[in-house]
Amino acid sequence: TQLLEQSPQFLSIQEGENLTVYCNSSSVFSSLQWYRQEPGEGPVLLVTVVTGGEVKKLKRLTFQFGDARKDSSLHITAAQPGDTGLYLCAGGQAGTALIFGKGTTLSVSS
Amino acid sequence: EAGVTQFPSHSVIEKGQTVTLRCDPISGHDNLYWYRRVMGKEIKFLLHFVKESKQDESGMPNNRFLAERTGGTYSTLKVQPAELEDSGVYFCASRGQGREQFFGPGTRLTVL
Numbered sequence: 001t002q003l004l005e006q007s008p009q010f011l012s013i014q015e016g017e018n019l020t021v022y023c024n025s026s027s028v029f030s031s032l033q034w035y036r037q038e039p040g041e042g043p044v045l046l047v048t049v050v051t052g053g054e055v056k057k058l059k060r061l062t063f064q065f066g067d068a069r070k071d072s073s074l075h076i077t078a079a080q081p082g083d084t085g086l087y088l089c090a091g092g093q094a095g096t097a098l099i100f101g102k103g104t105t106l107s108v109s110s
Numbered sequence: 111e112a113g114v115t116q117f118p119s120h121s122v123i124e125k126g127q128t129v130t131l132r133c134d135p136i137s138g139h140d141n142l143y144w145y146r147r148v149m150g151k152e153i154k155f156l157l158h159f160v161k162e163s164k165q166d167e168s169g170m171p172n173n174r175f176l177a178e179r180t181g182g183t184y185s186t187l188k189v190q191p192a193e194l195e196d197s198g199v200y201f202c203a204s205r206g207q208g209r210e211q212f213f214g215p216g217t218r219l220t221v222l
Contacts (some may be wrong), residue, residue, distance in 0.1 A: 042213035097155035
């Protein structure tokens with residue numbers, strides 16, 4: 001059974017701090033997606049990484065896919081209160097269902 | 111372009127009753143997925159339609175769950191009879207030709 005271990009589960013930081021969320025698996029994925037979910041809404045796709053070693057940037061968010069395509073990280077620089085939310089990683093094989101991590105609940109206070 | 115929609119947003123039912131959840135995917139998306147998040151656990155896959163056909167239903171918990179996608183457009187997920195452990199948030203996602211899945215807002219099901 002494929003599993004995605006996401007850490008930390010909870011993160012509470014001050015505005016301006018940096019943070020990194022990790023997603024690890026013993027399985028290889030053809031792609032890994034990062035989502036953000038707000039209360040009462042569904043997950044919203046932030047980015048998809050597909051190539052081992054790939055790095056993608058979305059403003060202050062940096063996403064990296066491990067060389068072996070078994071792990072990924074999300075780094076937020078200078079976090080702001082608007083970054084508060086649930087961040088989910090999800091791995092997939094081509095066309096199949098996604099395997100989700102449990103999520104990281106981020107709280108950024110001003 | 112309208113996103114994935116789900117109805118109802120919330121449902122509270124008694125154990126033993128029947129509930130039907132509906133998902134309308136993004137127009138033109140052949141792939142439709144159902145997922146569920148039980149409190150404290152990760153989002154888990156239930157099943158996958160390609161057009162009107164069930165491609166993969168390996169995640170369906172038991173035979174109390176019935177999913178349909180007549181005509182390859184919207185899909186329904188019926189739970190009959192509902193049990194306490196069926197409570198959770200049910201998400202629908204659709205995918206076109208690319209690899210990205212787009213999620214609906216979910217239906218929060220509470221079984222009392």
